[in-house]
Amino acid sequence: MATSTSRITSEIDFNREGKQVGFLRLPHSVHRSAYGWIPIPVACIKNGEGPRVLLMAGNHGDEYEGQIAFANLLRALSPDDVRGRLIFLTSANFPAAMAGMRTSPIDQGNLNRSFPGDPDGGVTAQIAWYIEHVLLPQCDHVFDLHSGGSSLMYLPSGLCRRHADRQWMERSLELLMAFGAPVSYVADAPQGEDRTLTAAAARQGVMHMGSELGGGGTLTIAALRAAQDGIRRALRSIGALADTVAITPAPQTNILQVRGADYFVYAPEAGLFEPLVDVGDEVVAGQKAGIIHFHDTPWREPAAAAFQRAGTVLCKRMPCRTERGDCLYHLGTPFQA
Numbered sequence: 001m002a003t004s005t006s007r008i009t010s011e012i013d014f015n016r017e018g019k020q021v022g023f024l025r026l027p028h029s030v031h032r033s034a035y036g037w038i039p040i041p042v043a044c045i046k047n048g049e050g051p052r053v054l055l056m057a058g059n060h061g062d063e064y065e066g067q068i069a070f071a072n073l074l075r076a077l078s079p080d081d082v083r084g085r086l087i088f089l090t091s092a093n094f095p096a097a098m099a100g101m102r103t104s105p106i107d108q109g110n111l112n113r114s115f116p117g118d119p120d121g122g123v124t125a126q127i128a129w130y131i132e133h134v135l136l137p138q139c140d141h142v143f144d145l146h147s148g149g150s151s152l153m154y155l156p157s158g159l160c161r162r163h164a165d166r167q168w169m170e171r172s173l174e175l176l177m178a179f180g181a182p183v184s185y186v187a188d189a190p191q192g193e194d195r196t197l198t199a200a201a202a203r204q205g206v207m208h209m210g211s212e213l214g215g216g217g218t219l220t221i222a223a224l225r226a227a228q229d230g231i232r233r234a235l236r237s238i239g240a241l242a243d244t245v246a247i248t249p250a251p252q253t254n255i256l257q258v259r260g261a262d263y264f265v266y267a268p269e270a271g272l273f274e275p276l277v278d279v280g281d282e283v284v285a286g287q288k289a290g291i292i293h294f295h296d297t298p299w300r301e302p303a304a305a306a307f308q309r310a311g312t313v314l315c316k317r318m319p320c321r322t323e324r325g326d327c328l329y330h331l332g333t334p335f336q337a
């Protein structure tokens with residue numbers, strides 16, 4: 001139905017059995033290439049009936065853990081290892097991924113603020129539309145692996161959205177436990193935020209699990225391991241991987257929640273950010289989180305930012321140079337249903 005209205009065409013047939021790799025072709029007529037297209041890598045492994053899964057990374061191009069974990073998984077799996085179908089979209093915002101940026105260098109589009117997209121819009125809007133209206137309706141599950149990107153470093157975390165539906169919530173928690181990251185968290189849907197992949201999945205009735213794995217514009221051994229081991233366990237738990245695929249037992253994950261604005265700390269001024277706590281630290285309400293130094297007027301007393309509530313530090317800003325309004329930290333607190 002909606003398939004015919006996207007300008008993006010797929011080199012691979014998602015209904016064919018076996019393993020296929022190729023590109024989604026996004027027509028892009030520019031000065032250096034009149035009839036060219038942007039080659040977004042895509043792969044599909046199908047083996048009969050079973051769970052239909054979209055494995056997505058590179059939604060933000062400067063988040064590398066998922067892009068590498070899914071590439072390794074794609075090369076490792078043969079059709080016999082799969083039950084149902086895995087679609088790999090390893091660098092979803094491909095122009096952003098090739099630039100190592102959160103957003104697209106072509107249209108500045110942030111893919112995770114571009115859903116439901118527009119088949120006649122800019123490059124990023126076209127990718128969003130294709131994911132929401134072509135790929136998601138063919139899937140039961142989507143795993144969208146994120147990390148802190150260039151500006152934040154996270155305690156490696158699995159995450160899901162809080163759902164009013166109890167059964168849906170329980171299935172989400174089971175996925176987090178199977179993924180088995182050091183911590184997991186359940187996030188409230190941000191008020192009025194319907195432009196994310198998470199919101200797109202909800203609109204299409206697709207079960208979503210995400211992550212915030214490390215970040216800082218780099219790749220840590222611990223974050224990559226959490227991604228690689230976690231995705232295999234999560235896929236096994238939904239019946240998408242055969243017993244032939246080796247998995248490691250899930251470590252205990254500490255399930256937290258992230259709720260209102262008081263979980264976040266923002267820079268009160270522009271300057272140089274001196275962190276006073278690290279990811280994983282436990283903090284109390286009123287505790288100083290960081291100090292902003294004024295290198296344009298170094299005789300001025302620095303400004304302090306404090307935590308508004310107690311909690312576990314889930315992420316921390318990485319660049320020292322900071323503008324007013326930049327997120328410095330956010331917290332998690334023990335999950336309550």
Ligand code: CA
Binds near residue numbers: 060063146147148149
């Ligand atoms: Ca992200």
